[in-house]
Amino acid sequence: MKKVYGTASEALDGLLHDGMFIAAGGFGLCGIPELLLQAIKDAGTKNLTFASNNAGVDDFGIGILLQTKQVKKMISSYVGENKEFMRQYLSGELELEFNPQGTLAERMRAGGSGIPGFYTKTGVGTQIAEGKEHKDFDGETYIMERGIIADLSIVKAWKADDTGNLIFRKTARNFNPPAAMCGKVCVAEVEEIVPRGSLDPDQIHLPGIYVHRIVQGEHEKRIEQRTVREKA
Amino acid sequence: MPWDRNQMAERAAQELKDGMYVNLGIGIPTLVANYIGDKEITLQSENGMLGMGPFPFEGEEDADLINAGKQTITELARTSYFDSAMSFGMIRGGKIAAAILGAMEVSEKGDLANWMIPGKLVKGMGGAMDLVAGVGRVIVVMDHTNKHGESKLLKECTLPLTGKGVVDLIITDLGVLEVDHKGLHILECADGVTEQDIRAATEASIV
Numbered sequence: 001m002k003k004v005y006g007t008a009s010e011a012l013d014g015l016l017h018d019g020m021f022i023a024a025g026g027f028g029l030c031g032i033p034e035l036l037l038q039a040i041k042d043a044g045t046k047n048l049t050f051a052s053n054n055a056g057v058d059d060f061g062i063g064i065l066l067q068t069k070q071v072k073k074m075i076s077s078y079v080g081e082n083k084e085f086m087r088q089y090l091s092g093e094l095e096l097e098f099n100p101q102g103t104l105a106e107r108m109r110a111g112g113s114g115i116p117g118f119y120t121k122t123g124v125g126t127q128i129a130e131g132k133e134h135k136d137f138d139g140e141t142y143i144m145e146r147g148i149i150a151d152l153s154i155v156k157a158w159k160a161d162d163t164g165n166l167i168f169r170k171t172a173r174n175f176n177p178p179a180a181m182c183g184k185v186c187v188a189e190v191e192e193i194v195p196r197g198s199l200d201p202d203q204i205h206l207p208g209i210y211v212h213r214i215v216q217g218e219h220e221k222r223i224e225q226r227t228v229r230e231k232a
Numbered sequence: 233m234p235w236d237r238n239q240m241a242e243r244a245a246q247e248l249k250d251g252m253y254v255n256l257g258i259g260i261p262t263l264v265a266n267y268i269g270d271k272e273i274t275l276q277s278e279n280g281m282l283g284m285g286p287f288p289f290e291g292e293e294d295a296d297l298i299n300a301g302k303q304t305i306t307e308l309a310r311t312s313y314f315d316s317a318m319s320f321g322m323i324r325g326g327k328i329a330a331a332i333l334g335a336m337e338v339s340e341k342g343d344l345a346n347w348m349i350p351g352k353l354v355k356g357m358g359g360a361m362d363l364v365a366g367v368g369r370v371i372v373v374m375d376h377t378n379k380h381g382e383s384k385l386l387k388e389c390t391l392p393l394t395g396k397g398v399v400d401l402i403i404t405d406l407g408v409l410e411v412d413h414k415g416l417h418i419l420e421c422a423d424g425v426t427e428q429d430i431r432a433a434t435e436a437s438i439v
Contacts, residue, residue, distance in 0.1 A: 027279040027316070028302040030295065053316070080355035081302075089354065096354075101278065102320025102362030109317040120324060121365040125343075125396025128361065158296075170313055172296040174279050177315040205315075221295035227303040229287040 003164050003214050004193060008039035011187050011215040015152055016045040019072075023108055023150035024052040024062065025179040028081070029224045031172030032061045035189045035217045036154040041065055051075040051108065051148055051182075053101060053175050055085045060222050066094070075148075077101035081224065100128060103145050105178050111147035112181025112210070119144055153183025156219070157206070160190040161199050164208030173205060180210045187213040234376075234405035235422045242267040243420075244332050244373050244403050253282065255323070255363055257333035258301045260373045264332055274310070276328055278359040280319045283311035300359065320359065324366040331363040335372045335399075337389045340436035342399040342411040344372065345391035357394060364395035376404035376433050383435035385409070385416065406430050415439040 005011035022040075026032030037056075040048075041064050048071050055074055056063035065071050066084050073095035079085050088094035099107065100122045110118050119142035123129050133144040155176040158169035166188060168176060180186045193216045235243065241263035248254055248264075250271040255278060256264055265275060265286075275284040277299040284299060285306035293304040322328060337345040344364055347357035364370050378384055385402065401419075402409045407430050408420040415437035418427050431438055 027300075028298065030279070030298050030302070076356060078356035078358040086354065098356050100357055100361035101316070101359040102324055102366075105316035105320050106324075122324065122362045124365065126361065126393045128357075168313075168315075170294065170296040170307070171277065171280050171298055173313055173315050175316045178317040223293060223295050223304060224298070224302040225304070226293055227287045227305075228290045228293065231289055 003212065004162050005213055005215045008035040008189060008215050008217060009042060011213045012036065012039050012043065015185055015187070016040065016043050018045055019047040020045070020151040021049045021051070023148060023153045023179040023182050024050055025155035025174065025176030026052065026054070026061065027171070027174035028054050029056060029061055029222050031156050031168065031174050031176055032056065033154040033156040033189050034061065034219060035215065036187060037062060037064060041068055041070065044070070046070050047072045049073040049075070051104065051150060051179070053077050053104060055079050055082045057081050057224065058084050069093070073097065075099055075104065077104055098128070105175060107145055107148040108175070108178035108182040111149045112178065115147050117144050117146050148182045150183045151185070153180050153186040155180045155186065155188045157188050157190045159192050159194055159199065160188060160211070160214050161194055161196050161208070162214070163196060164188065164211030164214055165199055165204045166190070166206040166208070166211060167199060167203060168205050177206045180206055185212050186210055187215070189215050189217055191219060192216060233422065233424045236405070238263060239422070240373050240403055240405060243408065244371060245269070247371055247401065248273050248330065252329040253327065255328050255331040255367065257331065257360070259334045261332040261334060262301070276319070276322070277305070278319050278323065278363070280314050280316055281311060283308045285311070320362050323359070323362050326366055326368060328367040330369040330371060331367040332371045332373055333360060333363065335374045335384065337384050337386055337391055338372055338399050338402055339386050339389045340411070340415045342397045343389045344370070344394045344399050345389040346394050348392055350392065360394050364398040369400045370398050371401045371403065372399050373403045376406045376430070383433060385434045385436040387436055406433060409438075412439065
């Protein structure tokens, strides 16, 4: 079965519909599926719910879909760098469900692993615990969190082979593997598609079973906080 | 003289023991890395890295290599990378010995508030709730009072909590306080600061 597509728009063809739930990889602007987000903007799909650690910045990442008001709800742990996000949230145009970062990552991993719920100490005694089942194990209180299953996952990797085996680079791995796992369908954009057999099977970060479509493209890879030290 | 930011970071670094895996938060906690000295401390960045190195030299920045504050950083010979689920697995699983974090408020029972001010500041908790629930020891580094001169060490936090009963040690510009089940204990005063000065600047019970 062919997994490789020519463009991000072609890779998403037939997968998008208004009101859908999308899980996206990336942390800040690092390792985000920037080409697939642009293709969703171009497709004009509306009322989207995104599970994504961040919402990008105003003009990059999920931020570009906030500008066009294509997003109805965000499930995120941190939204601090996005003014338009803040404006839409405070004016009530956008729903926001805060999840602790590790809880969000585990919800994705669990959802993709056939685990509908799990117990965690994270958030006990805070707003996050309100309305959730509490249960004691070995004298400690935990809350139940649900696994996430998304209609679609969009992720960014460094290299893929044509079967969808993925390798990530440095901290650009972040949420991409758990996000990929929790989608009913997963589309991955990569910097390079290499011939079958040229990736070391021992070094695959995410096996191709989780990846249904692949597209290769040029990535801007914007840096959010360029920080350097002086040469001594 | 109260401690400045660097002196607070230097004092916090004394809490770290050779061989520890540690997570440093944004702000003053980041400066702790400058005072580790000869100890082998492995810094975790919760976006998926153990063995965080210093900022890169100009021209060597890599968009694929950032810390949890989204700053460009470098790797070390012992660095490893992993995904966010594993990263928080090691946090939640108690593998990280200590987290050093900033705070808006801390209560005398060790409750911590550092993620939002309702109606004013909505940034999110990021990984802070997971860290305080999971790591071995939570060390808060913050100014003793806010910009209005009011105590940040309170009987009860007024802001939404990040964690309940999670703080072990508080390092402020005035000194070092330990959280006990009865209240706060003064362990150390900054140079020229007296216990009386700390009591006067603190709303929380000091026992």
